[in-house]
Amino acid sequence: ACLVVPGDTSVVKLLSFPGHFTDATAAKIVESIGVENPDAHRISYKLVSEGHGKAESRVLAVALPEPDAAIAIQAFPIGVPAPFSLEVAPLAVMTAFLNGPGTQHTEGAIGVMDFGDNMSSFALFSKGTLALVRRFDVGTDTLLAKIQESLGVDRDTAQGIISDGSFDISQPVTDIMEPLIKQLIVSRDFVERRENCRVEKLYISGGMTVSRDAMEEMRSALGIEIVTWSPFQNLTLRDGILPE
Numbered sequence: 001a002c003l004v005v006p007g008d009t010s011v012v013k014l015l016s017f018p019g020h021f022t023d024a025t026a027a028k029i030v031e032s033i034g035v036e037n038p039d040a041h042r043i044s045y046k047l048v049s050e051g052h053g054k055a056e057s058r059v060l061a062v063a064l065p066e067p068d069a070a071i072a073i074q075a076f077p078i079g080v081p082a083p084f085s086l087e088v089a090p091l092a093v094m095t096a097f098l099n100g101p102g103t104q105h106t107e108g109a110i111g112v113m114d115f116g117d118n119m120s121s122f123a124l125f126s127k128g129t130l131a132l133v134r135r136f137d138v139g140t141d142t143l144l145a146k147i148q149e150s151l152g153v154d155r156d157t158a159q160g161i162i163s164d165g166s167f168d169i170s171q172p173v174t175d176i177m178e179p180l181i182k183q184l185i186v187s188r189d190f191v192e193r194r195e196n197c198r199v200e201k202l203y204i205s206g207g208m209t210v211s212r213d214a215m216e217e218m219r220s221a222l223g224i225e226i227v228t229w230s231p232f233q234n235l236t237l238r239d240g241i242l243p244e
Contacts, residue, residue, distance in 0.1 A: 001081035003072045007088025008119050011035055011063040014048070014133045021047055021057040035063045042069045042086070048130045060130060062088060090114050090121030090135065093205055096231035101203055102128065109197040111188065115206030117141045122184060126195040132187055138180050140207030143214065146172040163210040173213040181221045188222070201225045 015032050017025045029045050030038045041063040051057035064086070073083050087095070093114040102110075106128040114121045118139040124132040147158040150172045161167045188199050202224055208214050209228040219226045232242070 001076055001083055002085045002087070003075075003083055004087050004089050004092045005064070005068055005072050006116060006118075007062075007064060007068075007090060008116070009065050009068055010088045011041075012088065012091065012121070012133060012135060013061050014130060015045075015059045015061055016056040017051070017059065018056055019051050019053070021050055021059070025057065025059075029059060029061050033061045033063050038063070040066050042066060058130070060091075060133065062091060064088060089116060090119075093121070093231050094123055094130075094133075096234065097203060097229075098125075098128075100231075100234040101227075101229060105201075109191065109195065109199045111184075111199055111202040113184075113202060113204045113206075115140055115204070115208035117207065120180070120206070120208075122187065124187065124191045124199060126191065126197050131191050131195055134183070134187055136180055136183065138176060143173065143176050143208065143211065146176055165212055169211075170213050173211065173217055177214055177217045178221075181218060184218075184222065199224060201227060203227045203229050205229055205231055 011033055013033055015029065017028065026045075030043055033043060035041050035043075043061065043063045045059050045061040048058040048060050069086055072086060076083050094112060097112050102125065105125070109124060109126045109131070112123045112125070116139045118137070118141055120136045120138050122134045122136070123130060143162065144155060144158045147153070147161055147169055148155060150169070151158070151161070151167065153161070161169060192198055202218070202222060204215070204218070204226060205228070215226055215228065
């Protein structure tokens with residue numbers, strides 16, 4: 001069984017090291033990822049791009065607190081299925097993207113945004129290679145809480161309001177999305193300057209995609225094509241294998 005955990009407590013960083021990637025470089029990853037107690041985490045990395053000469057080597061590194069990993073593994077205590085791999089959800093989404101819509105974007109630059117319950121993850125790819133990854137303390141629950149507060153409704157009602165558009169929630173959406181979008185614009189501009197590229201499209205997954213107001217807010221502010229997608233869309237599944 002390939003396991004995926006929400007990973008809200010994880011640390012995900014794209015690290016840069018000068019020159020060629022060596023064993024000595026690998027030894028610096030634990031220090032560079034910046035967790036207080038590395039021994040209390042499961043830490044792994046993937047070499048994203050190999051540096052040559054003056055070019056940097058880029059490494060995607062992730063640290064997951066051991067208790068969070070242990071909980072997932074304990075769900076499979078004996079026999080089969082046995083745990084095969086453990087991944088944090090936002091990176092699993094990026095993997096699914098690269099093996100799905102990302103195969104159509106080996107040239108140019110594109111963005112991927114995944115809205116979890118409590119956190120959102122944002123990545124930019126240039127010519128199919130990861131160029132930036134950031135995480136934000138904003139998720140679908142953030143918007144739900146704002147709507148509950150603004151309209152004085154319970155959570156179930158707030159969920160219905162987001163998806164059916166029966167109330168004007170443009171102000172709560174703006175309050176939540178505006179600071180996030182400003183950070184996305186800063187990140188996009190940084191990558192476009194560094195990589196000498198232009199981000200052409202943004203793929204978005206997660207609970208926030210059901211909010212037309214949130215999607216329109218992003219489309220208007222970023223000025224690029226916004227595409228909603230699901231990490232599950234490229235899986236071949238038997239009918240009824242996943243509940244609605």
